[in-house]
Amino acid sequence: MTAIDDYIKEVFGRDASVIQVSELGQPAAELKGFGYGKPYQITFSLDGVLKSVVLSSMRREGGFGHDHFSDRAQILIWQHATFGLLPRHVRAFDVGYFTREGRMRSSRDADEYFILMDLVDGTEYFYDLDRVKDEGTLTELDVARAQALSDYLAEIHAVRQVNPVIYTRRIRDLVGHGELIMGLIDSYPQTFDVFSQDDFRLLEKRCIDWRYALKNRTDRLCMVHGDYHPWNIMFRDGTDFTVLDRSRGEFGEAADDVTSLSMNYLFYSIQKYGKLAKEFKTLFERFLSNYLDKTQDHELLEVIQPFYGFRGLVVASPIWYPHIDLQVRQRLFNFVRNVLEVETFDYRNVNELLKD
Secondary structure, three states: OHHHHHHHHHHHOOOOEEEEEEEOOOOOOOOOOOOOOOOEEEEEEEOOEEEEEEEOOOOOOOOOOOOOHHHHHHHHHHHHHHHHHOOOOOOOOOOEEEOOOOOEEEOOOOOOOOOOOOOOOOEEOHHHHHHHHHHOOOOHHHHHHHHHHHHHHHHHHOOEOOOHHHHHHHHHHHHHOOOOHHHHHHHOOOOOOOOOHHHHHHHHHHHHHHHHHHOOOHHHOEEOOOOOOHHHEEEOOOOOEEEOOOOOOOEEOHHHHHHHHHHHHHHHHHHHHOOOOHHHHHHHHHHHHHHHHHHOOOOHHHHOHHHHHHHHHHHOOOOOOOOOOHHHHHHHHHHHHHHOOOOOOOOOOHHHHHOO
C-alpha cells in the first residue's frame, strides 16, 4: 500500500495515514493490485479522525468513446472540475494518474495541458507546392518526394491491428466528431455563397450513408498518422523528412492519410489551372499509383470517398483558407458533392468530379 499511502499524504497532508483499502462494497482484504474500473474505499486517519474516500478509475476496454487513455483522462478531468459545481453532488478531492511503475500522481492544479517536443530541422512541404504553383515547373526531386511520401504511407499502413471497435469508432468520428465532417460544417457561416444550409444538410445525410457502408470493414484497421498534410511534413535534403502532429488515434483507416495529402495536390492545381492538370496531375497520380502498387489495396478506392469529402471541406473552408477565389471554392464543393456519389474512385479521371 506504499503507493496509496504516499498519494493520500500528498493530497491530505503528511499526517494522513492509510489504515485500510478495499473494493467498494466488498469486505476488507489485502490489496494485491488495482483493477482498473473498480472503485476502492480508502480509510485513513488525519489528526486523530477517521476519514474515508473513494478512488475510482475507468475500464480500459474499448467502446463508448473510452478507447484511448486520453478519452478516459478527458472524462475524469472534467468530473473533477465540475462535481463540486452541482448542488448535492458528491465532492471530488483530486484527479490524478497512475505511472507506469504503479505510483500515483496528482493533477489537481492543472489548468491547461502542454506537450514538450524535439525541435526538427527542415522546411514544410507546402513550400514545395507553393513553388510548383508559382513557377509551373516540376523537378525530379518533386516527383521523388511525392513517391517517398507515398512509400511512407504504404509502410505504416502495413501495420495492422484487429480491433473492430476502434475501426467503427474512427468511421463514426469521421462523420460526427467536432474536428471532422459535422464539426467542420458547423464552422461555416450560416450564409455562404457557394453552399446553402440545405446543401450541407444533404451532404451530412450522404455521409451517414457512407458511415454504414464503411463501418463494418473492420479488417482495414491499420496504423495511421491522422493529419498527413503538407504543413505537417518537414523535408530536409533530398527525400529525408519528418512528420509532425499525429492526430486522433494510433490506428484508423488508410484512406484518411491518403486523402489528407493527395487532396492538396488537387487543391493547388485547381487554384492554378481550374482543374487537376500538368505538374499537380503528375504528383497526384504518382502518389496514388505508387501507393496502390506498393499496397495492392484496391479496396481503398471503394472507401476513400467520405475522406475526400472531409478533406475537401477543409480546403474549401473560409476559415482555413479565406482568400481563395470563389470559383476555386465552387469547384471544391463540386468535388465534395460528386465524390460522395461514386462507388469507385477513379483517380485518373478526377476532373469529371469538378463539374457542376
